[in-house]
Amino acid sequence: MQEQFLAQAQQQVNAPDIAYGAIAPVLIVLGFACLSVLVEAFVAKERRWGLQIGVAAAAIVLAGASLAAFISSNDAAGGPTGKTGVTTLAGAVSVDKPALFLWGTLLALGVLALLLIADRTVGGDMQTEVFPLFLFALGGMMVFCAANNLLTMFIALEVLSLPLYLMCGLARKRRLISQEAAVKYFLLGAFASAFFLYGLALLYGYAGSVKLADIATAAVGTDRSDTLLFGGLGLLVVGLLFKGSVGPFHTWTPDVYQGAPTSVTAFMAACTKVAAFGGILRVLTVAFQSTQWEWRGVLWGVAIASMAIGAIFGLTQTDVKRMIAYSSVAHAGFLLVGAIAMNTDGLSSTLFYLLAYGFTTIASFGVISLVRSGSGEATDLSQWAGLAKRSPLLAGVFTFLLLALAGIPLTSGFIGKFVVFSAALRDGMAPLVVIALVFSAVAAFFYLRVVVLMYFSEPAEDGPTVSVPGAFTTVAITLGTFVTLLLGVLPGFVLNWASSGGFLS
Amino acid sequence: MTPTYYLLLSALLFSIGTIGVLVRRNAIVVFMCIELMLNAVNLTLVTFARVNGQLDGQVMAFFVMVVAAAEVVVGLAIIMSIFRTRRSASVDDSNLLKY
Numbered sequence: 001m002q003e004q005f006l007a008q009a010q011q012q013v014n015a016p017d018i019a020y021g022a023i024a025p026v027l028i029v030l031g032f033a034c035l036s037v038l039v040e041a042f043v044a045k046e047r048r049w050g051l052q053i054g055v056a057a058a059a060i061v062l063a064g065a066s067l068a069a070f071i072s073s074n075d076a077a078g079g080p081t082g083k084t085g086v087t088t089l090a091g092a093v094s095v096d097k098p099a100l101f102l103w104g105t106l107l108a109l110g111v112l113a114l115l116l117i118a119d120r121t122v123g124g125d126m127q128t129e130v131f132p133l134f135l136f137a138l139g140g141m142m143v144f145c146a147a148n149n150l151l152t153m154f155i156a157l158e159v160l161s162l163p164l165y166l167m168c169g170l171a172r173k174r175r176l177i178s179q180e181a182a183v184k185y186f187l188l189g190a191f192a193s194a195f196f197l198y199g200l201a202l203l204y205g206y207a208g209s210v211k212l213a214d215i216a217t218a219a220v221g222t223d224r225s226d227t228l229l230f231g232g233l234g235l236l237v238v239g240l241l242f243k244g245s246v247g248p249f250h251t252w253t254p255d256v257y258q259g260a261p262t263s264v265t266a267f268m269a270a271c272t273k274v275a276a277f278g279g280i281l282r283v284l285t286v287a288f289q290s291t292q293w294e295w296r297g298v299l300w301g302v303a304i305a306s307m308a309i310g311a312i313f314g315l316t317q318t319d320v321k322r323m324i325a326y327s328s329v330a331h332a333g334f335l336l337v338g339a340i341a342m343n344t345d346g347l348s349s350t351l352f353y354l355l356a357y358g359f360t361t362i363a364s365f366g367v368i369s370l371v372r373s374g375s376g377e378a379t380d381l382s383q384w385a386g387l388a389k390r391s392p393l394l395a396g397v398f399t400f401l402l403l404a405l406a407g408i409p410l411t412s413g414f415i416g417k418f419v420v421f422s423a424a425l426r427d428g429m430a431p432l433v434v435i436a437l438v439f440s441a442v443a444a445f446f447y448l449r450v451v452v453l454m455y456f457s458e459p460a461e462d463g464p465t466v467s468v469p470g471a472f473t474t475v476a477i478t479l480g481t482f483v484t485l486l487l488g489v490l491p492g493f494v495l496n497w498a499s500s501g502g503f504l505s
Numbered sequence: 506m507t508p509t510y511y512l513l514l515s516a517l518l519f520s521i522g523t524i525g526v527l528v529r530r531n532a533i534v535v536f537m538c539i540e541l542m543l544n545a546v547n548l549t550l551v552t553f554a555r556v557n558g559q560l561d562g563q564v565m566a567f568f569v570m571v572v573a574a575a576e577v578v579v580g581l582a583i584i585m586s587i588f589r590t591r592r593s594a595s596v597d598d599s600n601l602l603k604y
Contacts, residue, residue: 194542205553
């Protein structure tokens with residue numbers, strides 16, 4: 001045994017080929033994150049805020065440009081249908097069509113979240129440390145979507161989570177609940193990643209490798225231990241579902257969404273969901289497609305539980321941020337319906353849903369950050385009564401966003417639900433689709449409750465004021481609302497892009 | 506060598522860690538239990554590396570150690586900051602956010 005190790009160690013180690021063009025967006029984001037740390041250390045305090053915004057914005061813009069350059073060269077190389085993408089770094093990272101779509105989504109949502117974080121005119125209660133943390137988290141999310149083996153996925157999971165734990169605790173006002181959110185998120189997040197890691201170890205024992213493709217090969221018709229396979233799969237999926245705040249693994253979601261600074265919540269709600277479901281889709285499709293008949297029933301149950309928990313607990317909330325948190329749990333259930341429809345439509349519809357949901361969510365948190373009373377943000381629903389009389393525009397925008405979350409036609413939410421449910425139907429999951437429709441109806445009730453409250457209640461005497469938003473917040477809300485409307489009316493372009501190709505392993 | 510004993514030991518350690526997270530009240534102790542879970546995973550990885558006759562599992566154990574160290578930095582910073590404002594590291598005292 002010892003000799004075998006030594007022989008293996010003494011083999012010539014070849015450096016893996018690196019397709020720098022393909023992974024340039026990730027390298028740029030993480031490189032600028034390091035630069036941002038240096039700015040934090042060496043630039044005088046009064047000049048730091050502006051410079052940090054510049055560094056973060058440059059990172060996202062350059063990463064977007066290099067992503068666009070790679071997409072066009074990739075499409076040009078592969079003829080009219082486009083090449084499927086490349087795997088690089090010895091197969092650890094797979095830059096394929098879904099990964100490119102998710103990167104584009106993450107960068108676009110990152111711009112909006114950055115605009116909200118950077119606006120100091122209304123909130124302005126965060127330190128400049130938030131910018132390097134933001135970039136590291138964004139870089140981790142991008143790697144997570146493209147990770148082609150479980151170890152890379154685990155490292156990316158930590159790179160995206162650790163900065164988020166810290167960002168939750170950065171609020172200067174309302175410090176106690178912000179710190180409480182950070183502690184809860186950290187302890188539960190570390191707990192969940194330990195499960196993910198144990199799943200990784202069991203699957204390593206099962207397949208002798210942590211590459212998704214090798215696990216898939218090992219799972220096809222062998223006499224290896226099923227205990228290791230399904231034990232590993234179960235633990236791994238628990239870790240992933242936790243990050244996506246799905247179903248019974250959602251308990252951190254409302255507390256953290258409420259406690260974290262609103263701009264951070266917006267970033268977390270939209271981008272973490274995208275990254276987590278990108279990971280779930282890749283793991284289930286690439287590694288476990290051949291065993292789907294064994295695990296699909298369990299995920300059916302999880303999806304139903306998630307929709308039920310989100311829709312029913314959402315009804316009882318009195319805080320608007322918690323209400324959106326439970327709505328995100330319900331949406332995670334709908335996303336899971338698409339993710340377990342193991343066909344190409346399931347993949348493309350889930351990708352579309354993620355994009356649509358991300359823009360709507362960031363815009364709605366942007367609106368929430370504007371409604372303030374003397375002690376900070378007025379998140380209690382009773383304070384929102386009669387808001388339409390004080391600020392018709394803001395109430396109108398928020399109504400539109402809530403209708404999008406509920407899935408009313410002419411919004412992106414409707415198209416998202418429609419494509420996800422039709423993909424699930426095509427895969428023979430009619431009962432699940434019926435249940436999902438029932439729960440979307442239940443969830444629509446609590447969105448409409450807020451609309452009724454804003455339009456048909458008398459405003460309270462000491463009600464909140466609606467702050468005049470700064471330029472950054474205005475742009476973020478406008479863009480989010482515009483995309484929500486655009487994808488509701490003309491979804492074709494994005495749907496085409498989402499369905500341009502499958503996973504490459 | 507029988508890998509079963511090592512795997513059972515690591516499963517036992519992982520379970521002890523899990524139960525510790527669920528029943529202990531002090532944030533630091535909860536955190537130590539999470540570290541115990543990570544180390545139990547390391548034992549599993551090294552055992553499987555031995556079973557498969559590869560170095561991969563041992564290398565992964567190093568990755569896990571590095572991640573665990575980074576997690577300690579972030580975790581202790583968060584727990585310290587809440588301890589400073591509250592004078593308590595008990596997870597039961599953090600009860601402003603509920604329902």
